[in-house]
Amino acid sequence: xxxxxxxxxxxxxxxxxxxxxxxxxxxxxxxxxxxxxxxxxxxxxxxxxxxxxxxxxxxxxxxxxxxxxxxxxxxxxxxxxxxxxxxxxxxxxxxxxxxxxxxxxxxxxxxxxxxxxxxxxxxxxxxxxxxxxxxxxxxxxxxxxxxxxxxxxxxxxxxxxxxxxxxxxxxxxxxxxxxxxxxxxxxxxxxxxxxxxxxxxxxxxxxxxxxxxxxxxxxxxxxxxxxxxxxxxxxxxxxxxxxxxxxxxxxxxxxxxxxxxxxxxxxxxxxxxxxxxxxxxxxxxxxxxxxxxxxxxxxxxxxxxxxxxxxxxxxxxxxxxxxxxxxxxxxxxxxxxxxxxxxxxxxxxxxxxxxxxxxxxxxxxxxxxxxxxxxxxxxxxxxxxxxxxxxxxxxxxxxxxxxxxxxxxxxxxxxxxxxxxxxxxxxxxxxxxxxxxxxxxxxxxxxxxxxxxxxxxxxxxxxxxxxxxxxxxxxxxxxxxxxxxxxxxxxxxxxxxxxxxxxxxxxxxxxxxxxxxxxxxxxxxxxxxxxxxxxxxxxxxxxxxxxxxxxxxxxxxxxxxxxxxxxxxxxxxxxxxxxxxxxxxxxxxxxxxxxxxxxxxxxxxxxxxxxxxxxxxxxxxxxxxxxxxxxxxxxxxxxxxxxxxxxxxxxxxxxxxxxxxxxxxxxxxxxxxxxxxxxxxxxxxxxxxxxxxxxxxxxxxxxxxxxxxxxxxxxxxxxxxxxxxxxxxxxxxxxxxxxxxxxxxxxx
Numbered sequence: 123x124x125x126x127x128x129x130x131x132x133x134x135x136x137x138x139x140x141x142x143x144x145x146x147x148x149x150x151x152x153x154x155x156x157x158x159x160x161x162x163x164x165x166x167x168x169x170x171x172x173x174x175x176x177x178x179x180x181x182x183x184x185x186x187x188x189x190x191x192x193x194x195x196x197x198x199x200x201x202x203x204x205x206x207x208x209x210x211x212x213x214x215x216x217x218x219x220x221x222x223x224x225x226x227x228x229x230x231x232x233x234x235x236x237x238x239x240x241x242x243x244x245x246x247x248x249x250x251x252x253x254x255x256x257x258x259x260x261x262x263x264x265x266x267x268x269x270x271x272x273x274x275x276x277x278x279x280x281x282x283x284x285x286x287x288x289x290x291x292x293x294x295x296x297x298x299x300x301x302x303x304x305x306x307x308x309x310x311x312x313x314x315x316x317x318x319x320x321x322x323x324x325x326x327x328x329x330x331x332x333x334x335x336x337x338x339x340x341x342x343x344x345x346x347x348x349x350x351x352x353x354x355x356x357x358x359x360x361x362x363x364x365x366x367x368x369x370x371x372x373x374x375x376x377x378x379x380x381x382x383x384x385x386x387x388x389x390x391x392x393x394x395x396x397x398x399x400x401x402x403x404x405x406x407x408x409x410x411x412x413x414x415x416x417x418x419x420x421x422x423x424x425x426x427x428x429x430x431x432x433x434x435x436x437x438x439x440x441x442x443x444x445x446x447x448x449x450x451x452x453x454x455x456x457x458x459x460x461x462x463x464x465x466x467x468x469x470x471x472x473x474x475x476x477x478x479x480x481x482x483x484x485x486x487x488x489x490x491x492x493x494x495x496x497x498x499x500x501x502x503x504x505x506x507x508x509x510x511x512x513x514x515x516x517x518x519x520x521x522x523x524x525x526x527x528x529x530x531x532x533x534x535x536x537x538x539x540x541x542x543x544x545x546x547x548x549x550x551x552x553x554x555x556x557x558x559x560x561x562x563x564x565x566x567x568x569x570x571x572x573x574x575x576x577x578x579x580x581x582x583x584x585x586x587x588x589x590x591x592x593x594x595x596x597x598x599x600x601x602x603x604x605x606x607x608x609x610x611x612x613x614x615x616x617x618x619x620x621x622x623x624x625x626x627x628x629x630x631x632x633x634x635x636x637x638x639x640x641x642x643x644x645x646x647x648x649x650x651x652x653x654x655x656x657x658x659x660x661x662x663x664x665x666x667x668x669x670x671x672x673x674x675x676x677x678x679x680x681x682x683x684x685x686x687x688x689x690x691x692x693x694x695x696x697x698x699x700x701x702x703x704x705x706x707x708x709x710x711x712x713x714x715x716x717x718x719x720x721x722x723x724x725x726x727x728x729x730x731x732x733x734x735x736x737x738x739x740x741x742x743x744x745x746x747x748x749x750x751x752x753x754x755x756x757x758x759x760x761x762x763x764x765x766x767x768x769x770x771x772x773x774x775x776x777x778x779x780x781x782x783x784x785x786x787x788x789x790x791x792x793x794x795x796x797x798x799x800x801x802x803x804x805x806x807x808x809x810x811x812x813x814x815x816x817x818x819x820x821x822x823x824x825x826x827x828x829x830x831x832x833x834x835x836x837x838x839x840x841x842x843x844x845x846x847x848x849x850x851x852x853x854x855x856x857x858x859x860x861x862x863x864x865x866x867x868x869x870x
Contacts, residue, residue, distance in 0.1 A: 194332030195611070196297070196316055197361035199309060199323075201370040202406075202606055203750045204783055208309055208323070208416075210295045210316065214273050216244065216264045220255055223288030231285060239283065240264055243275040266314055267296040297323070299416035305373050307410035307449045308551070311419045320447045322366075322604070325550050329608060332361035363609040367404035369748055371789035372397055372723050376407040379718040383698060384411045387711045391676065391699025394450040395715070396583055397723065398693045400591035400684065402621040403600035406692070406723075408551070410450045419447065452548035455555055455580035456697065459666030459708065460517045461682045462576030462586070466525055467514060468593050468636050469537045472628040475528050476510050478635050484508045484521035492571045497523060500665065511639050515647030517663060517709075519575045526574025531565040534573065540627045541589040542599060548584045551604050557581040577666055587695040590682050593636050594660075594690040597628035606751065616803075641687045649681065651713035654720045656731035658687040661716065663709035676700025681712035685720055691729055694719055726789060728760040746798065748788035750781050757781045757800055765794035772802030779803070785858035786834060792860070796834045799858040808856055815851035816844050816863060824863055832857040839865030 199208035223231045237252035244265050254262045268276075273291060280289060297312045310321015317331065318324035335358030376395045384393045397407040415421065420443065434442070448454060470476045476483060486505035489498040497519060499505065505518045513521035526534065538544060538559070546554040558580040560569045572578040584602060592599040601622040608617045640660030643649040649661040661683040668675040680697045684690040696712040696719075705711060728747035744764055749757035754776035758768045772779050782803040786792060801808075811832050816824035821837055824844050828835050833855070845866045849855055 193295075194334055194358050195360040196295070196312075197330040197332070197611065198363045199330075200363065200365045201368050201373070202366060203370065203748060203788060204365070205370045205787075206300055207305060207366070207368075207370070208297060208299050211298045213267045213269055213294050213296045215266045215292045215294045216240070216268055216273075216276065217261050217290045217292070218255070218264060219260060219288050219290070220257055220262055223285060226284040226286045231283075231288070235283075239279050240276070243279050244268060244272050261290075267294065297416075301370070302415050302417060303413045304370070304377065305368060305409070306413045306416045307447060308368070308408045308451075309416060310447065310449075310552070311416055320444065321449060321552055322364075325552065326364055326605070329364060330361040333359040335359070360611050363611055365606045365609065367406065367603055367606050368408070369406045369788075371726060371748065373407040373409065375722045375726075376409045376719055377411070377413070379715050380409050380411045380696070382718075383696070383711065383715045387679075387698060387701040387703040389698045389701045392450065393696070393698040394454075394583055395697075395719070396451050396587050396693075396695045397719065398587050398591055398602065398695075400595040400690045400693050401600070403588070403591070403603045404606070404621070405551075405602055405604050408449070408451050408604075410448070412446070414446055419443070422446075449552040450697070450699075451583045452552040452554055453582070455558060455582055456678050456699075457577050457580055457666035458586050459576045459664035459678060459680060460519075461590070461662050461664035461680050461695075461708075463514060463517065463522050463574075464590055464593060464636060464640065464662050464682070465537070465541060466522055466529070466534070466574050467510060467639070468628050468632055469534060470510075470525050470529050471635055472537075472632045473529060473533060476525065478511050478639055479509045481509050482507045483510060484513050484518070484524050486513075486516075486518050486520045488520075490520035490523050490571075492523065492567050495568050495571075497571055511642055514639050514662070515643050517648045522575040523571040526570050527567075529574075531562060531570050531573075534570075535559075535562050535565075537627065540599065540625060541592060542601075542624075543581055543585055543589060545585075547588055547602055548582065551584070551602075554582070557585060576664060578669070583695055583697050587682065587693055590684070590695075591690075591693045592627050593633055594684045594693060595633070596630040597626055597633045599624045599627050637684065637687050637690065640684065644683075648707075648709040649683075649713055651709060652681060652683050652717045652720075654685070654717050654724065657685050657720065657724055657729070658732065659717075659720065660684045660687050660690075661713070663707070663713055665706060665708045676702070677706040679706055679708040679711040681708050681716050683716040683720060685724060686729065686732075692720070692723065692727065694723075728764070730763070743791050743793055746784075746786055746788050746790050746792045749784055749800070750788070752781055753777060754779045754781055754800060754802060757784075761798050766792065767795065767797040768800060769797055770800045770802070772800070774802055785856055786860050790860060791836065792834060793836075797829070797832070797858065810854045811857050813847075813849050813851055813853045813855055813859075813861060816847055816861070817851070819844050821863075821865060828861055834858060834860045836860050836862045837865060838862065842866045 196210045198206055201207055221230065223236055225231060233252060233255050237248055237255055240246065241248040241251045246265060251264060254264060276291070295316060297316065299309065308321060310318060310323040312323050313319045318327040323330070376397055380393055380395045383389070392411050394410045395407065396405065398405050431439070471478070485507055486499055488502070488504040489496050499519050500517065505512070505516045505521070508516065508518060508521055510525070513525075543557055544559070546556055548554050560573070560579065565573070569578065588599075588602050601624055603619065603621060605619050607619060609615070637660050640662060641658060644652050644659045644661045648663045652659055652661045661681060664678075664680040664682070666678045668677065676699065678697060678699055679701050680695065683694045685692055694716045696715040698712050701711050703711070722745075726745050726747055728749065747760060747764065749760055752760070754770055754772060758770070758776070761768050770776065779802045781800050783801045785799045813833065814827055814831050816827055819827065820843060825835050842865045844863045846864045848862045849859070
């Protein structure tokens, strides 16, 4: 066989050529792929560096940083004398890891045993606890805001049963209110996060909360701290303390008589009272009834019927709670009724349209026709011919319709604005709502008529007492004030809250005329039940009827009072909603409330009877007045007028130095001749003394012994020998403390 060597050679060449092309192709493909990959990597690297570089750099930095948050302490709420009304106390949150609660033997604790132990020690519902334990979540919160006593019981149970793991106890705080129901609707409450959700706790939340601090440190991949100079400390700013203008003693007096009035008059809508100083706008008391326990705000069923309550949705229940927590003095609008006649009369006098005692200025025939409406007087028998004073004393609606017609809607509305009736007063106290008036362009003859005697518009009780206070305060409108001062607990710096005199609304002469007529209302008119023996009281009753179609709302009975007439230092507004007792008339239901409050508060505040010295009183025991926030000179004068001796702990000028505290505390019963110790702001160096034994001594001997030891005495019983004392002998107490002694009664 002949082989063609040339062809074979050519075939080999072709094969090698093909192999080279394949290799070249693979190299080219590989190079292309590599180039593309490199391009992608380069692109992404560029994107990471230039587009997301800052973001990822921050993330990496944050992963290496550890922030330890330092929670601020919530500020304390005090009354004007320094009594604690709200403070934060340490509590704990109890949680567990379901299925991982073990005995020391590593054996898992049975769910039923665990639920039973937690329910008993923490006083919880067994079934609810068991349901939480059987959850699929990694952590189950069993109880929040648990007091130390229960935590101690839980720890004892865990120790007794040798439970070592799975139950977590974490530190927390909760708000505590030492006086429980006192001023509850005013103070308000905090939620689980210790943030205010209603009342002053909500309105002053930013001031009370403070700012959290933190410690920032570097950590390695194992989350171990790296000690270097990068550690940063951001100091915590604790919440500020606030001192209210509220006087605890006045508040308790007010709440006592308000509760009594609501219950005696079967007021289905409850009631509210405001006590204000007309001269500076400071609110001394603000009460609502029914009230609630601030420490147990969810512990009751507002509807009063468990069957109905259990059918309500969560949203409906929340709504009911907010109704219960409402501060009616600020958040509830109402028709003021005849108390508003004070404003109408003041406007007419200021505009020189009327005189106080011009006979025959008004005629009451029992009713007055305004367009198609017949507006009746409250009394069946017509009042006949009247002056302005007589019309106010009689609270005659037809007379004030005629007066409103004289003034006109435009002028009235200008004064309403000046009196703050269009402002949302009290936004620093509670949630406020805009007053409801007819638009001026829509005020016809009927609207003008009803507005003139206080109906068919709605304002808040705070707006009314502020407006009447302006009339009483020589015509000067002063904004209401609830916070006296703010204290930084870290630095001790105190920021005083200034009184805000806004404008002159009516003249001093008009103010004097209105005060004089209000005194006539109490002496000879519808306010006779507001008389307080020894004091000059001015007042005006009000009874507003429900709107047509809303009769179920019931009547609103009210009374506004000021005293003393010559120089008003206190104003009291009482409002009772839907009284269903023997009468719904304001003078008969709300008037006595004002009288009861004033009879106790006026002496307590150091206001003398009819200008006479309080020391002329027959009794040798007197209620100690509150002289805090007064200058030392003024405080000494008041106390000495009562017959008390005074010792002052201050180095400042007594004419300008303000009294920060006193001992004994205001409101206690004290003998004439007793010693009261006053402390100036920033100079409070308290001294303690030991109580001597006075058992077996006569009353006079005990009095002299205690006085020599800078202590006061309160005696129970008649002349004889002392058989017991409190505080006990040798106990250390603050100087000025009252020692209660019991005297053995001598047999005849």
